[in-house]
Amino acid sequence: MTNSDTYQVSIVKFGTRSTVKSDVYLNFHIYKTADEPVDMDYFFWVIRNGRRTVVVDTGFSRHGGEVRNRTFLIEPAAAFAALGVDPREAPQVVVTHAHYDHIGNLDLFPVSNIIMARAELEFWLSSFASRKQFKHSIETEELDYLKRAAGEGRITTFDDDYTVAPGIRVSRVGGHTPGQSIVTVQTSEGQVVLASDAIHYYEEFDQDIPFMFVNDVREMYAGFDTIRKLMSTNASHLVTGHDPSTLERFSPVKAGPLAGLAATIGRKEEQS
Structure with missing residues (x-):
């Protein structure tokens, strides 16, 4: 493995809310x-x-968060800037699924290529997106943006797995949404699984408890099993989508605007 296929992963907490387990x-x-x-x-x-x-x-966007009474800890645009992510350089953007809290700021990257599962894009551009159980988790304007991006030829879709770059792979597991995907990343500290909402909480994974909002329960269970297999073979680190203990499990960012709001895994290897 060379520096070109080894990465640093930054985990940024930008918002929060309080609820109860019966609601999740x-x-x-x-x-x-x-x-x-x-x-x-x-x-x-x-x-x-x-x-x-x-x-x-x-x-999530300012509107998407406010209408759902979510608390912003930092604006995502400010967090991207703090990380040195420059939209003018057109970084690739992986969309794990199209819920409001995962695509709310796609317009920050107007020239980037977007990578997402074909099943995800097709579902949210279908009439099912307007049904109440699904519409609850999306913003219509954000789906319209996806549709425009697709029309501009800026979306790369895949069926099962896609290699984003050497050392980075995205895989559809379904369950939470039709195209819910996970990302595996090679770092200097071993392989990382970014589970996104295939697993919201570590407890969910450990206790085998499906999340409240689910498109296909069988696929959600199968996604748990897929991740368990990864964790027992190649992977060293699991990052869930919403667990409050996440940042405590990795190396904290202690200075700057992201102090207390971010953690990292691995070194940012320089070009060799």
Whole structure:
């Protein structure tokens, strides 16, 4: 493995909210455990080395957060700037799925190539997007932006797996949404699995408890199994989509505008 296919992963927490477990787990009552408060944090991820930068999801927009009473900890645009991510350089943007809290700032990257599962794009551009159980999790204007980007030829779709660059691979697992995807990244500290919303919480994964909003429960369980296999073979680090303990598990950013709001895995290898 060379420096060109080894990366640093930055995990950025830009928002949060407080809820209860019965509002985040599917049919929570069947587990016969007491309900209790739980926070939900909101993240995006940046993968980079000396040769390239890849953005994974873009967080929720000001409008998308405010109408749902979410708390901003930092504006995603400011966080990208703090990381030195320059939209003019057209970094690739991986969309793990098209919910409001993952594509809310795609317009920050107007010339970037967007990579997402074909099943995800086709579903959200279909009439199903207007059905209430699905519409709850999207912003119509953001889907319109995806449609325009597709018309401009800026979206690369894949069916099962896609190599974004040497050392970075995105794979569709489904479950939470039809094209819910995970990203695997090679770092100096081993392979990282960015599970996004294939796994919202570590407890969800450990206890085998599906999340409340789900397109296909069987696929969600199968996604858990896929990630378990990765963790027992090639992968060293699991990063879930919304767990408040996430930043504590990795190397914290201690200075600058992202102090206390970000963590990293691996070194940012320079171009060789």
